[in-house]
Each structure stands twice: as C-alpha cells, then as structure tokens.
Amino acid sequence: MKRLYVDERTEQINGWVSFFCLMLTQLALAGVLVYKRYFLGLPEEAYAEIIWILGLSVGGYWALRLYFSGILPVIPLKKMAIIYIISVALIFIPTLLIVGWPPAERWYEVLYPFIGVAVILGFYSLVAYFGKRRLEKDIAEG
Amino acid sequence: MEELEMENRVELARVEKGLSQEQLADLVGVTRQTIGLIEANKYNPTLKLCLMLARVTGKNLDELFWIKGER
Numbered sequence: 001m002k003r004l005y006v007d008e009r010t011e012q013i014n015g016w017v018s019f020f021c022l023m024l025t026q027l028a029l030a031g032v033l034v035y036k037r038y039f040l041g042l043p044e045e046a047y048a049e050i051i052w053i054l055g056l057s058v059g060g061y062w063a064l065r066l067y068f069s070g071i072l073p074v075i076p077l078k079k080m081a082i083i084y085i086i087s088v089a090l091i092f093i094p095t096l097l098i099v100g101w102p103p104a105e106r107w108y109e110v111l112y113p114f115i116g117v118a119v120i121l122g123f124y125s126l127v128a129y130f131g132k133r134r135l136e137k138d139i140a141e142g
Numbered sequence: 143m144e145e146l147e148m149e150n151r152v153e154l155a156r157v158e159k160g161l162s163q164e165q166l167a168d169l170v171g172v173t174r175q176t177i178g179l180i181e182a183n184k185y186n187p188t189l190k191l192c193l194m195l196a197r198v199t200g201k202n203l204d205e206l207f208w209i210k211g212e213r
Contacts, residue, residue, distance in 0.1 A: 007171065008191060010173065
C-alpha cells in the first residue's frame with residue numbers, strides 16, 4: 001500500500017480545518033451560554049464551566065497566535081498607565097452612573113473594573129513582550 | 143496590497159524529464175495531488191518546494207516560476 005504523505009499543502013489544509021472547527025466549537029459554546037442565560041434564565045452556576053472553557057479557549061487561541069506571530073507592539077510603562085487610567089474610567093464612570101454603588105456587603109464589586117483592566121493589559125504586555133523576545137532571538141540566531 | 147498570481151511551467155519541465163506526476167511527487171516528497179494542483183496553478187508551493195522542484199527538474203527557479211503578466 002502506498003504511504004500517505006503529509007506534505008505542506010495537507011498541513012495547510014489541516015490548519016484551516018482546525019481553525020474552522022475551533023471557531024465552530026467556540027460559537028456553539030457561546031450559543032449554549034446565551035441560551036442558558038437569556039432563554040432559560042438559569043443561574044450562573046448552571047453554565048460557569050462553559051464560561052471557563054470558552055474563556056480559556058478564546059484567550060488561549062489569541063494569546064498563542066499573537067505570541068508566535070510576535071507582531072504585538074510592546075507598550076512602554078508610561079503609555080500603558082495612561083491606557084489603564086482611561087480604560088478604567090471609561091468602564092467605571094458609566095457603570096457607576098447607570099447601576100450606582102453596590103450595597104455595602106458587596107463593596108468589592110467596585111474593584112472589578114480596576115482588576116479586570118489590569119489583568120487584560122498585563123496579559124497583553126506579557127504576550128507582546130515574550131512574543132517579540134522570542135522572534136528577535138530567532139532572528140539573532142540566524 | 144495587490145495580490146500577485148504565480149504561473150509556472152512545472153508540467154513542461156516534468157514531461158521534459160520524462161517523469162510522471164507521481165514520480166515527481168515522490169522525488170520532492172509531496173503527494174501527486176499537490177503536483178497536479180501546482181501544475182494547474184491552483185496551489186502556490188512554498189519556496190522550499192519550489193527549490194526542490196527546480197533541483198529535480200534541472201531548471202532555475204525563475205525558469206520554473208514567475209509572476210503572472212511578467213513574462
């Protein structure tokens with residue numbers, strides 16, 4: 001029997017198919033999430049694991065893709081601080097105006113925008129820094 | 143940016159060498175289907191595969207591949 005080659009074209013096709021199926025899976029999970037949350041009105045405990053799986057899948061996919069492409073610009077600390085302040089203000093102020101202060105027993109909810117933006121920007125900085133470093137190392141090695 | 147289309151004379155070079163698609167595919171380590179698609183201008187091979195095809199058929203790279211409209 002003739003052996004089957006995995007050549008560059010079939011590898012390319014494998015990549016496209018994997019991407020397509022991953023997107024399909026993520027969309028299906030998002031659909032299930034929306035259905036459970038808004039159509040069935042289930043509490044968060046009923047779909048918390050889906051949020052985690054979807055978050056890890058989407059976050060992991062983009063982090064790895066951007067890390068290996070090494071294309072994200074590394075933002076200097078001062079500029080990053082400005083972006084952080086503006087982002088927090090853009091989330092915090094409208095939320096406060098619409099929803100108001102949380103009750104005293106849930107005071108920690110006030111911190112969500114501060115922590116959330118810090119996590120996202122910190123994650124971005126790590127991916128950008130290590131992605132660029134890896135690429136520059138590859139280039140330097142020739 | 144304008145997308146460039148590639149053309150090639152892989153089929154002619156292969157026939158000149160007296161090779162079948164399958165034989166050429168075996169020599170460069172790809173499938174017969176990949177050779178068929180390259181010859182039909184429906185698949186752009188990587189530079190590595192272009193160089194292997196050039197080596198096996200005894201041609202220069204620019205004899206084998208060129209940008210559409212430039213020849």
